[in-house]
Amino acid sequence: MTTATHSAQAQYDLFRQRGLKLDMSRGKPAPEQLDLSNDLLDALPGFSAADGTDARNYGLGVGLPEARALFGGLLGLPAAQVVVDSSASLSLMHDVIVYALLNGVPGGQPWVGQQPVFLCPVPGYDRHFSICEARGIKMINVPLNDDGPDMDIVEQLVATDASIKGMWCVPKYSNPSGTVYSDEVVRRLAAMKTAAPDFRLMWDDAYRFHHLTDENVRIAEIIAECASAGNPDRAIVFASTSKVSWAGSGIAALASSPANIAWWTRHAGIRSIGPDKINQLRHVRLLKDVATVEALMTRHAALLKPKFDAVLAQFSAQLGDVAGVSWTVPKGGYFIDLVTPPGAAKKTIALAKEAGITLTPAGAAYPYGVDPEDSHIRIAPSFPSLLEITQAAEGIALALKVAVAG
Amino acid sequence: MTTATHSAQAQYDLFRQRGLKLDMSRGKPAPEQLDLSNDLLDALPGFSAADGTDARNYGLGVGLPEARALFGGLLGLPAAQVVVDSSASLSLMHDVIVYALLNGVPGGQPWVGQQPVFLCPVPGYDRHFSICEARGIKMINVPLNDDGPDMDIVEQLVATDASIKGMWCVPKYSNPSGTVYSDEVVRRLAAMKTAAPDFRLMWDDAYRFHHLTDENVRIAEIIAECASAGNPDRAIVFASTSKVSWAGSGIAALASSPANIAWWTRHAGIRSIGPDKINQLRHVRLLKDVATVEALMTRHAALLKPKFDAVLAQFSAQLGDVAGVSWTVPKGGYFIDLVTPPGAAKKTIALAKEAGITLTPAGAAYPYGVDPEDSHIRIAPSFPSLLEITQAAEGIALALKVAVAG
Numbered sequence: 001m002t003t004a005t006h007s008a009q010a011q012y013d014l015f016r017q018r019g020l021k022l023d024m025s026r027g028k029p030a031p032e033q034l035d036l037s038n039d040l041l042d043a044l045p046g047f048s049a050a051d052g053t054d055a056r057n058y059g060l061g062v063g064l065p066e067a068r069a070l071f072g073g074l075l076g077l078p079a080a081q082v083v084v085d086s087s088a089s090l091s092l093m094h095d096v097i098v099y100a101l102l103n104g105v106p107g108g109q110p111w112v113g114q115q116p117v118f119l120c121p122v123p124g125y126d127r128h129f130s131i132c133e134a135r136g137i138k139m140i141n142v143p144l145n146d147d148g149p150d151m152d153i154v155e156q157l158v159a160t161d162a163s164i165k166g167m168w169c170v171p172k173y174s175n176p177s178g179t180v181y182s183d184e185v186v187r188r189l190a191a192m193k194t195a196a197p198d199f200r201l202m203w204d205d206a207y208r209f210h211h212l213t214d215e216n217v218r219i220a221e222i223i224a225e226c227a228s229a230g231n232p233d234r235a236i237v238f239a240s241t242s243k244v245s246w247a248g249s250g251i252a253a254l255a256s257s258p259a260n261i262a263w264w265t266r267h268a269g270i271r272s273i274g275p276d277k278i279n280q281l282r283h284v285r286l287l288k289d290v291a292t293v294e295a296l297m298t299r300h301a302a303l304l305k306p307k308f309d310a311v312l313a314q315f316s317a318q319l320g321d322v323a324g325v326s327w328t329v330p331k332g333g334y335f336i337d338l339v340t341p342p343g344a345a346k347k348t349i350a351l352a353k354e355a356g357i358t359l360t361p362a363g364a365a366y367p368y369g370v371d372p373e374d375s376h377i378r379i380a381p382s383f384p385s386l387l388e389i390t391q392a393a394e395g396i397a398l399a400l401k402v403a404v405a406g
Numbered sequence: 407m408t409t410a411t412h413s414a415q416a417q418y419d420l421f422r423q424r425g426l427k428l429d430m431s432r433g434k435p436a437p438e439q440l441d442l443s444n445d446l447l448d449a450l451p452g453f454s455a456a457d458g459t460d461a462r463n464y465g466l467g468v469g470l471p472e473a474r475a476l477f478g479g480l481l482g483l484p485a486a487q488v489v490v491d492s493s494a495s496l497s498l499m500h501d502v503i504v505y506a507l508l509n510g511v512p513g514g515q516p517w518v519g520q521q522p523v524f525l526c527p528v529p530g531y532d533r534h535f536s537i538c539e540a541r542g543i544k545m546i547n548v549p550l551n552d553d554g555p556d557m558d559i560v561e562q563l564v565a566t567d568a569s570i571k572g573m574w575c576v577p578k579y580s581n582p583s584g585t586v587y588s589d590e591v592v593r594r595l596a597a598m599k600t601a602a603p604d605f606r607l608m609w610d611d612a613y614r615f616h617h618l619t620d621e622n623v624r625i626a627e628i629i630a631e632c633a634s635a636g637n638p639d640r641a642i643v644f645a646s647t648s649k650v651s652w653a654g655s656g657i658a659a660l661a662s663s664p665a666n667i668a669w670w671t672r673h674a675g676i677r678s679i680g681p682d683k684i685n686q687l688r689h690v691r692l693l694k695d696v697a698t699v700e701a702l703m704t705r706h707a708a709l710l711k712p713k714f715d716a717v718l719a720q721f722s723a724q725l726g727d728v729a730g731v732s733w734t735v736p737k738g739g740y741f742i743d744l745v746t747p748p749g750a751a752k753k754t755i756a757l758a759k760e761a762g763i764t765l766t767p768a769g770a771a772y773p774y775g776v777d778p779e780d781s782h783i784r785i786a787p788s789f790p791s792l793l794e795i796t797q798a799a800e801g802i803a804l805a806l807k808v809a810v811a812g
Binding site for chain 2: 026028029031034037040041042043044047054055056057058059060087088090091094095098101102103112127130131134135136242246247248249267270271272273274275276277278279
């Protein structure tokens with residue numbers, strides 16, 4: 001044992017004695033962020049929608065006109081290509097998969113008898129992978145490069161294997177790496193030849209407005225690119241206000257081609273007589289338009305940025321000279337991907353746990369929970385206070401140092 | 407042509423000239439009923455749940471403790487056997503079917519490969535049948551007698567055919583006939599032998615509190631009966647506030663055995679990180695407890711009863727002496743079933759349409775939209791005003807008289 005590793009162990013032991021108790025396992029907004037939307041608690045002045053619909057009653061499965069217009073503005077699409085439904089986009093993604101499995105998407109047969117496969121850029125979002133695993137869709141990992149999924153691999157796979165029915169994409173500030181897809185990658189995804197005629201891009205635009213810098217990254221718009229490339233029905237875009245207003249009580253949107261919107265509306269109409277339109281009215285009142293949403297997101301960023309900076313500062317200070325360790329510096333989103341030397345992620349997470357810090361389980365960012373190199377740790381700085389997150393980052397760094405020394 | 411039928415035609419023609427325009431196709435609450443819950447618009451005093459949960463954030467897929475307790479009280483069950491989720495029970499029913507199809511219920515394999523069949527007491531609720539039709543479950547009609555489904559037929563079918571995986575039941579004030587299941591029928595459903603080990607009763611307790619008389623009908627409790635009969639996992643009960651508070655913005659509950667609740671929670675947790683808990687808080691604040699809900703339902707009944715009475719009075723006056731015509735006199739619920747001589751329902755509905763009255767399509771109360779005798783018309787008196795509904799009932803009666811005369 002060298003002096004350096006002895007020191008790492010000693011520092012970790014001291015840290016552990018502080019008796020911290022911190023849950024950093026999920027990307028939950030902090031209470032201060034939720035406070036930004038407390039105007040949602042205000043009484044509505046009424047419940048008539050723009051078209052005269054009584055928002056308290058049944059109906060209007062596609063959502064209120066003003067809610068569709070709001071998301072249309074945010075997504076750069078005509079309101080007619082947007083439906084607003086549910087309180088969470090995850091549920092809309094799940095239901096797209098269900099309808100595709102049991103009924104098939106436009107131009108295809110039900111997936112359920114076809115041993116369907118999805119491509120999964122990794123590391124990625126665990127809840128995407130859980131949907132596939134739970135509902136019987138096989139997953140294939142594809143590497144996520146700095147500019148998005150490795151398109152040479154993706155193009156080759158989808159061109160030859162008709163059982164590949166879809167692909168998960170978080171195109172901007174990807175969970176957990178913060179990756180931003182380049183315009184070229186977006187265009188290749190839109191234009192690539194797929195052996196399956198009913199291939200779908202599940203385009204989770206979860207962090208579209210969730211910037212951490214003034215750069216306010218913009219990328220090519222997938223629906224327009226798919227239309228230009230002659231594949232108008234390929235992409236289904238998902239967005240929500242979960243990390244704009246309230247995480248459990250927001251509104252969500254699905255956007256796609258007219259054919260996909262008609263398909264969705266038909267199938268969602270079997271499940272429900274209409275969404276919670278009162279909550280849509282509340283959100284339209286709070287969020288108004290693109291400028292209002294952007295101003296709100298700037299306030300979120302002001303709360304989040306110091307927490308990200310604190311984590312990055314601790315990592316730089318503690319891990320800057322540790323061989324094989326790196327981390328992402330995201331321009332938006334909710335996560336930092338801490339990359340350890342192969343085989344050190346699980347051990348680091350276990351050591352952090354002993355020191356009172358709960359992290360997302362190792363492997364969570366991979367299909368079936370298996371990180372083949374055991375080298376990725378998802379850091380979620382949003383929920384803890386600035387003091388807590390600073391301490392936690394120190395603890396994680398110390399745990400990692402002990403893990404690589406051992 | 408007799409004088410009587412000539413007179414019917416003349417009366418109908420006169421009615422038609424009034425140029426009415428009335429949609430009676432669905433059982434929507436009237437605006438005055440929705441007004442009863444306008445306190446939901448009031449600002450909440452806060453967003454902390456009974457257990458300290460911040461209702462604005464992710465999590466708690468089973469619902470807030472106080473919302474589960476509220477429904478537990480309403481359903482006569484421990485809160486632990488109740489989950490509160492979504493804004494509509496129809497969505498919970500749909501998702502139970504989806505999880506059963508793709509994953510199987512406790513004690514069974516996925517239904518999707520087994521050519522599953524459901525028994526459907528008829529006439530019944532069209533949206534139940536739409537779920538089966540859309541998701542690939544075959545339906546078999548069983549007669550709905552005055553005391554519930556014909557149990558001799560049901561018992562014989564489920565005992566011999568293992569592909570029969572479930573049955574739709576609206577046990578009280580059934581849609582559209584207002585039928586109340588007798589305690590004996592409830593007990594036979596709970597105790598009957600089923601060839602399928604994974605048979606489920608989809609128990610849509612949609613009108614549990616929706617009385618139209620002071621009798622406030624109570625029936626045997628299916629979950630307790632199933633447990634007593636040694637079939638604890640057989641029944642899944644659904645309820646909601648859709649016709650208690652607001653039809654589009656209520657809260658819904660699913661209740662069942664601990665094993666089914668665990669199963670549901672696991673599968674719903676794949677679809678969502680948690681329900682809209684703020685709306686649950688709002689509802690707990692408005693609805694408080696069983697006594698408060700019962701008082702509210704008395705006010706609904708006071709608005710609905712005169713409308714039902716007006717329809718019944720018109721039918722008695724116009725149709726009392728028409729051979730082969732009858733109608734139900736419900737003690738609760740939202741519908742009257744107008745029974746015509748065989749072959750007259752479609753024609754009556756078409757004639758009513760010409761006179762400006764939109765009714766639920768003929769056959770809607772039957773699987774696949776096919777009423778084998780073409781003799782049932784669902785009357786939904788709730789939404790129109792008292793004047794409108796009185797006129798509409800007159801017009802429907804006149805249309806029926808012309809239909810049977812022609």
